[in-house]
Amino acid sequence: MKAEDFITQIKNGKIDVVEHTKKVIEECKKINKEYNYFNVICEKEAIEQAKKVKKDPSGKLAGLPVSVKDCICVKGVDSTAGSRILKGYKPTFDATVIERVKKEGGIIIGKTSQDEFGFGGFSVNVGIDYKIPLNPFDKKRACGGSSGGSGGITQKVDFPHVSLGESTGGSIVNPASFCGVIGLCPTYGRVSRHGLLDYGNSLDKIGPMAKNIEDVALVMEVIAGKDENESTCLDEPVDDYSKQANIDISGMKIGIIKEGFRKGTDKEIEKKIKEKTKELEKAGAEVDEISLKTSIDYGLPTYYMIGTSEASTNLARYCGMRYGKHEKLEGSFNDYFKKVRSRNLGKEVKRRIMLGTFARMAGYRDAYYLKAAKIRTKIIEEYKKAFKKYDILICPTVPILPPNFDDIKKLSVVQNYMIDVLTVGPNLAGLPHMNVPIGFEKDGAGVELPVGMMLIADHLDENSLIRLGSALLK
Amino acid sequence: MTKKFTTDIVIGLEIHAELATDTKLFCGCKTYGDDNPNSRTCEVCLGMPGSKPVLNKKAVDYALRLCLALGCKISPELIFSRKSYFYPDMAKNYQISQYEIPLGIKGKLKLHTGKTVGITRVHMEEDPAALIHPSGMTKSKYVLVDYNRSGDPLAEIVTEPDLESPEEARLFMKQLITILNYLGIFDVNRCIIKADANISIKETNYTRVEIKNITGFKEIERALKYEVERQKQEVKSVVQETRAWDSDVGITRSMRKKEVEEEYGYIIDPDLVKTEVTKGMIEEIKKDMPELAQQKVKKYIKEFNISEEDARVIAAERLLAEMFEKVAEEVDPNLAAKWLRRELVRVLNYNKKEMKDLALDEKYIIELLKMVEDNEITDNVAQKILEKLIEKPFSPRDYVRKIGAKKIADEKQIRRFCEEAIKENPQAVEDYKAGEKKSLQFLIGQVMRKTKGQADPAVVNKIMKELIE
Incomplete structure (x- = not known):
């Protein structure tokens, strides 16, 4: 059932929102035992909200269950970004997106599992004591990341549901692809980051993940728009995204990114993308090939320099002083901070803090941090030039089918980072992009797994994403 | 060292002046009022995860006024950076400050003595929290943190090493405070002004010592005078280092030896957008400048x-x-x-x-x-x-x-009071005649007293002299 139809039934009383919410929570608990999609299921708060909605079901999202990536602050609910260092941290305020969802009658059901602080592409880099979410199609495989729990739960449940994910370098579209759902990462600044536990502030974006594109559009309308509490949030009117679904796509100009099909991209994925592209042509779209060499060749190192530089400053505040995990007070403040951080941050977090700290040190910052900022400008220019000619750029979201955990373990650090090769470009450029599940392919082991296509649009043109996405899903 | 020094003493100052805005630099908390510890705080100035800074435009206006008053070249964009270091008074373990592009550069301040002191830069930053040592700096077993001050807007003013004596440093500070006052951007009653000073002397071949944490212009002179004497007496053992001024005892104490520059790993603060400083903005402020x-x-x-x-x-x-x-x-x-x-x-x-x-x-x-x-x-x-x-x-x-306190200038009237005074104080008259000139003033004083100060002193003086001489 589409969210819209469900909400109508809540409003006219055909569905009892409290009973429904209780069922949803039970279902989530059951799934979670098997798949680890939630770090917290907030039963009490969800039922309280359901009772409020029952009294006043006028909101645009009345009764809709919404799960939230753990790095987004929900007042009074553990918000840890999947890290032990924040164990027990209950924010005193709601993130702006949460405030807006709640105001429209949406029901926050829980905090979804993720790579610790968003540092990963498979959701295997979870914090100490946290559990790895398992792929809904094959429990031996990864959900993708870093919004892995959001991707998994979105695929697994049958009730109407939207998840709020967060992307820094591809963390919405990647797990959406691996889990076979839609994931929309909006233009940088389209959705407020107020209340988001930062990874890379110049890259972070919150966006919806769902099974229906109309649901994605609906939630976008609620969460997007100006926020006085967040300086980078854009003061631009919010479009009626819902109206874009089911519009004719004839005349749309689509560029296929050539570098998306290099060595390293699975043949099955290439085949599926090409098939779908032909269908788009049949529907009247003009399809053409485009090269984005700067973005694909330099995107990864640029992203890792900027992302880790920012992250290493953001994570400095976690030192066991006022919130989160504490340790026994001993020695100087330096000894104490070191102890808290050494014991409670995971291995990948430490790696990225060290990388980022190095990249911004005097003597190195010119060669790394500042140079990366310059290349980022070049990448933006490359995309801007492309959008003079095209409405949408397409390529595979990830070059491979969801891998199994044993294979991931064998990857080197750099191979691990390679999973982001196609997604970091639009993330660096702050461009809206979306994963659309376009079908299934068998991998070498004969398991049917979802394939995702990534659509990239120009700044603030989420409309084109919805429009083409809905055509692809028909 | 980039400059060739020739004077006996070389001093450069880094001054932090709190700007007198009502609210903090990046949140809506008050900068004054309730002084109960941690009463004026929110998620932003406490550095809680997920909170985001929003720039106080008034503080920018104030800092621009200062830049203009000091004749600085003003940056066309306002950009904030993160200065990273771990310290318990730092809510986020980084301070939002300015680095590559300060708001103002290359200004100057002309002292009354006629000397011009170069201003290297003026930039904006947030104040850290206050550390409270319940039983004094050295004896306390623990430290308390009060975040009321965390996030207060500061202007940092860095001078060229142009100052040549502790007295000159004091004069500079005093004149700077006058300017801040005039601009209406500083409130002497609640805003704190602090300085760090770099000081070196010829005898040590200008080995630079930094003195931290000097409050107010009188203290600047005291601290620097002490330090000049110390360096002269310990010429051979003076090393490049950072020292702290202990105003209670009146001495400086070594904090850390500094072989290398501190590492702050500056990056642009990505939570704040670049603010354009337009010509229009500057003209508006200029119009308003006293x-x-x-x-x-x-x-x-x-x-x-x-x-x-x-x-x-x-x-x-x-x-x-x-x-x-x-x-x-x-x-x-x-x-x-x-x-x-x-x-x-x-x-x-x-x-x-x-x-x-x-x-x-x-x-x-x-x-x-x-x-x-x-x-x-x-x-x-x-x-x-x-x-x-x-x-x-x-x-x-x-x-x-x-x-009826009008001046009495009528000679007749005054003569009468004078005669009375002479009659009542024969000894004073005798003394005067014997050469005790002070006695004349005494007699005049008596007349002034009788007239409640209303008599014209010049007339009294004239008549009294006539009468007793």
Whole structure:
């Protein structure tokens, strides 16, 4: 059932929102035992909200269950970004997106599992004591990341549901692809980051993940728009995204990114993308090939320099002083901070803090941090030039089918980072992009797994994403 | 070292002045008011995860005024950076500051002595929290953190190493405070001004020592005087280091030896957008800028023809200067200068009051001084009225009329008082005749007392001399 139809039934009383919410929570608990999609299921708060909605079901999202990536602050609910260092941290305020969802009658059901602080592409880099979410199609495989729990739960449940994910370098579209759902990462600044536990502030974006594109559009309308509490949030009117679904796509100009099909991209994925592209042509779209060499060749190192530089400053505040995990007070403040951080941050977090700290040190910052900022400008220019000619750029979201955990373990650090090769470009450029599940392919082991296509649009043109996405899903 | 030094002492200052905005630099918390620890805080100034800074435009306006007053070149964009280091007073373990592109560069401040001190840069940053040592810096077993101050807006002013003595450093600080006051961006009663000083002397081949944490302009001179003496006495053991000023004991103490520059790993703060500093913005602020003390001194000398010293003392205090300008329009500027600079300031000091505490309307001062100017009352009476005037405002003319305190210049009348005084104090007359000149003043004093200060002292003097000589 589409969210819209469900909400109508809540409003006219055909569905009892409290009973429904209780069922949803039970279902989530059951799934979670098997798949680890939630770090917290907030039963009490969800039922309280359901009772409020029952009294006043006028909101645009009345009764809709919404799960939230753990790095987004929900007042009074553990918000840890999947890290032990924040164990027990209950924010005193709601993130702006949460405030807006709640105001429209949406029901926050829980905090979804993720790579610790968003540092990963498979959701295997979870914090100490946290559990790895398992792929809904094959429990031996990864959900993708870093919004892995959001991707998994979105695929697994049958009730109407939207998840709020967060992307820094591809963390919405990647797990959406691996889990076979839609994931929309909006233009940088389209959705407020107020209340988001930062990874890379110049890259972070919150966006919806769902099974229906109309649901994605609906939630976008609620969460997007100006926020006085967040300086980078854009003061631009919010479009009626819902109206874009089911519009004719004839005349749309689509560029296929050539570098998306290099060595390293699975043949099955290439085949599926090409098939779908032909269908788009049949529907009247003009399809053409485009090269984005700067973005694909330099995107990864640029992203890792900027992302880790920012992250290493953001994570400095976690030192066991006022919130989160504490340790026994001993020695100087330096000894104490070191102890808290050494014991409670995971291995990948430490790696990225060290990388980022190095990249911004005097003597190195010119060669790394500042140079990366310059290349980022070049990448933006490359995309801007492309959008003079095209409405949408397409390529595979990830070059491979969801891998199994044993294979991931064998990857080197750099191979691990390679999973982001196609997604970091639009993330660096702050461009809206979306994963659309376009079908299934068998991998070498004969398991049917979802394939995702990534659509990239120009700044603030989420409309084109919805429009083409809905055509692809028909 | 980039500059070749030649003077005996080389001093450069880094001054942190708190800007007098109502709210903090990146959140809506008040910068003053409730002083209960941690009462003026929110997610932003506590650095809670997920909170985001939003720039206080007023603080930018204030900092721009300062840049303009110091003749700085102003950056076309306002960009903030993160200065990272771990310390318990840091809410986020980084401070939002400015690095590559400060708001203002290449300014100058001209001292009264005629010397020009170069201003390297002026930038904005947030104040860290306050660390409270319950039983003193060295004895406390633990430290408390008060975040009320966390996020207060600061302007950092960095000078060139142009200062040559502790006295000059003091003068610089004093003049800077005057400017801050004039601009209306600093409140002496609640804003803190602190300095770090770099100081080196010829004898050590200019080995640079940094002194941290000096509060106020008097302390600057004290701290630097101490440090110059210390360096002279310990020439051989002076090393490049950072020292802390302990004002209670009056000494500097070594904090850390500094072989290399500190590492702050600056990056642009990605939570804040670049703010354009447009020509329009600068013009708007310029229009609104008050005339500064140094401009006033020049004007007073030229237009009012008063002494440079009087001009400087009056101009140093904005409210006093404002009053002077109004009064000097109505009465002789020299008389006005004398009365405001000497008498009013004396009366204020005596009563431990400041200009801003006065509910005094300048029209009463004008009335009072007009009577002095027209010889209607004596200085003595005028002083007494002035003392009353700072308590509560009233019309001096009405007062004089009511109590009959007009000046007595009538010679006959005065002669009668003089004769009385001579009769009552024969010993004084004898003493005077025996060569004790002071006795004349005593006799004149008696007459003034009898006339409640209303007699014209010049006339009394003349008649008394006639009578006893």
